[in-house]
Amino acid sequence: MKRVLSTEKVSMRDVFGEILLQLSIEDETVYVLDGDLANSTKVDTVAMKNPKKFLQMGIAEQNMMSVAAGLATTGLQPWATTFAAFLSKRAIDQIQVQIAQPSLNVKMVGAYSGLLTGLTGKTHQALEDIAIFRSLANMVVLAPADSVEVKKMMEFAHKYKGPVYMRLARDPYPVIFSQDYNFELGKAVTLKEGKDITIISTGTQTSRSLEAAEKLEEEGISVAVIHMPTIKPLDKKAIIRAAETTGVIVTAEEHSIYGGLGSAVAEVLVEEKPVPMLRVGVKDRNAESAPNEELLEKYEISVKYVAEAVKKALKRK
Amino acid sequence: MNQTLSKENLAYLKEKSIEARRLIIETVFHAGAGHIGGPLSAVDVLVNLYFNEMNIDPQNPKAEDRDRFVLSKGHAAVGLYTVLAMRGYFPIEELKTFDALNSRLQAHPDMNALPGIDMSTGSLGQGISAAVGMALGAKLQKKDFVTYCMIGDGESQEGQVWEAADVASKYKLDNLVCILDYNKLQQFGWNAEGGGREIPVFEPEKRWEAFGWHVISIDGHDHVQISKAFKEARKINDKPTIIISNTIKGKGVSFMENQYLWHSRVLTGKEFNDAIQEIEMGFKK
Numbered sequence: 392m393k394r395v396l397s398t399e400k401v402s403m404r405d406v407f408g409e410i411l412l413q414l415s416i417e418d419e420t421v422y423v424l425d426g427d428l429a430n431s432t433k434v435d436t437v438a439m440k441n442p443k444k445f446l447q448m449g450i451a452e453q454n455m456m457s458v459a460a461g462l463a464t465t466g467l468q469p470w471a472t473t474f475a476a477f478l479s480k481r482a483i484d485q486i487q488v489q490i491a492q493p494s495l496n497v498k499m500v501g502a503y504s505g506l507l508t509g510l511t512g513k514t515h516q517a518l519e520d521i522a523i524f525r526s527l528a529n530m531v532v533l534a535p536a537d538s539v540e541v542k543k544m545m546e547f548a549h550k551y552k553g554p555v556y557m558r559l560a561r562d563p564y565p566v567i568f569s570q571d572y573n574f575e576l577g578k579a580v581t582l583k584e585g586k587d588i589t590i591i592s593t594g595t596q597t598s599r600s601l602e603a604a605e606k607l608e609e610e611g612i613s614v615a616v617i618h619m620p621t622i623k624p625l626d627k628k629a630i631i632r633a634a635e636t637t638g639v640i641v642t643a644e645e646h647s648i649y650g651g652l653g654s655a656v657a658e659v660l661v662e663e664k665p666v667p668m669l670r671v672g673v674k675d676r677n678a679e680s681a682p683n684e685e686l687l688e689k690y691e692i693s694v695k696y697v698a699e700a701v702k703k704a705l706k707r708k
Numbered sequence: 709m710n711q712t713l714s715k716e717n718l719a720y721l722k723e724k725s726i727e728a729r730r731l732i733i734e735t736v737f738h739a740g741a742g743h744i745g746g747p748l749s750a751v752d753v754l755v756n757l758y759f760n761e762m763n764i765d766p767q768n769p770k771a772e773d774r775d776r777f778v779l780s781k782g783h784a785a786v787g788l789y790t791v792l793a794m795r796g797y798f799p800i801e802e803l804k805t806f807d808a809l810n811s812r813l814q815a816h817p818d819m820n821a822l823p824g825i826d827m828s829t830g831s832l833g834q835g836i837s838a839a840v841g842m843a844l845g846a847k848l849q850k851k852d853f854v855t856y857c858m859i860g861d862g863e864s865q866e867g868q869v870w871e872a873a874d875v876a877s878k879y880k881l882d883n884l885v886c887i888l889d890y891n892k893l894q895q896f897g898w899n900a901e902g903g904g905r906e907i908p909v910f911e912p913e914k915r916w917e918a919f920g921w922h923v924i925s926i927d928g929h930d931h932v933q934i935s936k937a938f939k940e941a942r943k944i945n946d947k948p949t950i951i952i953s954n955t956i957k958g959k960g961v962s963f964m965e966n967q968y969l970w971h972s973r974v975l976t977g978k979e980f981n982d983a984i985q986e987i988e989m990g991f992k993k
Contacts, residue, residue, distance in 0.1 A: 448875060449874065449875065451868075453834075453837070453867075453871060454875055457837030457838045457872070458872075461841020461845065462848075463841075464819075464841070465849065465851070466845070488829075488830065488831045489828060489838055492818075493820050493827075494820070
């Protein structure tokens with residue numbers, strides 16, 4: 392397969408800032424809205440190099456999202472950016488009423504999603520954003536696995552007419568995809584074939600799932616890994632196919648086990664093809680500030696926990 | 709005495725106001741639901757906007773360079789619908805579908821459903837921010853259209869209103885004209901000391917001035933004053949304008965005036981007849 396998982400690590404936010412700068416130069420309708428976190432989300436690249444296309448909205452997320460809606464009605468394509476925690480929780484009513492319901496062409500990018508938010512703790516971690524955005528009608532929900540996919544998704548979102556939510560990670564991740572990777576909305580990506588069990592993962596948890604699968608392979612367990620870059624609309628066929636071919640599923644995400652990818656997959660399996668499954672994710676807990684590796688262990692989403700879930704799930708087969 | 713409005717225009721607007729009030733009462737009575745006090749306080753400004761002030765074409769409701777209007781106090785939708793119908797955006801007959809299943813006339817305005825609605829509103833505090841986005845969009849694209857937005861005084865308790873006020877002022881949006889429908893009552897609110905209800909937001913003039921806006925205070929039921937205020941607002945440079953429109957909740961129907969219970973209440977048959985009679989007779993004086 393086209394799996395690379397190189398030792399090269401690139402930060403999603405750096406690529407995000409660069410591509411957004413390019414889009415803002417190439418397309419006169421593209422504007423960037425910032426909730427005063429530009430130097431964290433890396434849209435400061437736009438502020439520095441194409442300041443005319445950068446709109447500071449101050450620390451006021453609700454207003455920022457409604458302003459984005461207003462801008463969109465005048466034919467512009469606003470990219471509203473802040474941390475995933477604030478986007479998904481502080482401004483969700485504005486997003487629903489003024490962006491999702493009227494299906495306006497606003498791109499929403501939640502930086503610092505998940506658990507690993509650079510020693511900022513539970514107020515800045517976003518473990519619910521997938522669940523929240525997924526529950527809104529008309530919404531597209533994306534979770535890239537690496538920096539290449541960020542670029543491809545942004546190119547897609549730029550062409551797509553309608554609201555898109557994309558969650559980004561703060562820290563560098565291994566590069567999985569080659570530059571000729573083609574992102575398709577609502578299509579799962581098989582990164583590794585396997586006979587015994589399938590891991591369905593999204594976002595940052597995809598590289599950890601690949602690592603777990605490799606380790607398990609050494610122990611004689613054949614693990615398929617399917618990356619789900621689009622959580623909404625969900626690739627139901629790929630999920631049903633995985634259930635049919637391997638008969639047991641593990642999901643993995645840097646998100647709460649409630650409402651995220653695991654829930655979405657479970658909904659499909661229960662209705663279409665019931666097979667045993669286990670979810671790897673944060674289990675109904677508020678997290679804390681700590682170094683990355685320690686957080687991954689304590690909140691049970693590290694490579695080790697993915698591998699353990701696979702073994703546990705296999706016993707139910 | 710004034711050059712803003714000719715005698716004929718003033719008489720025309722007054723007549724439109726009476727017709728709109730009658731349609732508001734009929735629509736709410738027919739639906740057996742809907743807000744009534746707020747639409748009656750807001751309606752003169754709405755009539756003035758659509759029959760005097762705004763550059764719009766009901767035959768081409770999506771025209772790129774049209775003036776925009778956002779009803780941030782979305783619960784006054786009936787007021788806006790009647791004026792849009794009277795202006796020809798859709799048949800007046802359709803007002804009878806207000807609040808009904810599959811109707812384009814939703815309880816709160818839906819921009820995808822009904823021609824003439826520039827932004828979906830209903831959750832308070834959001835409309836004014838969207839209006840800021842429209843005005844900013846006009847500036848960025850060097851377009852000449854003006855964005856108008858009506859907010860409520862109860863709505864002014866939403867923090868987002870002041871987030872919007874701040875950003876509008878920072879971007880010097882002199883192409884944005886807001887109207888505060890200052891009817892001094894909200895759905896329930898606080899008990900006032902010494903009886904009655906507390907005013908939802910005190911000294912709005914001072915607040916808006918502090919946020920860097922140009923402030924005009926008027927009687928929001930007087931078409932001459934409304935027209936003058938709009939004219940003044942269009943001349944202001946580098947600042948957004950807010951018109952503090954002093955109004956009476958339930959205006960035009962004596963038993964509804966200044967009664968918070970008429971924020972949203974269904975009329976009995978007798979009340980309906982009394983209300984229509986008062987509007988047709990009393991208001992013509």
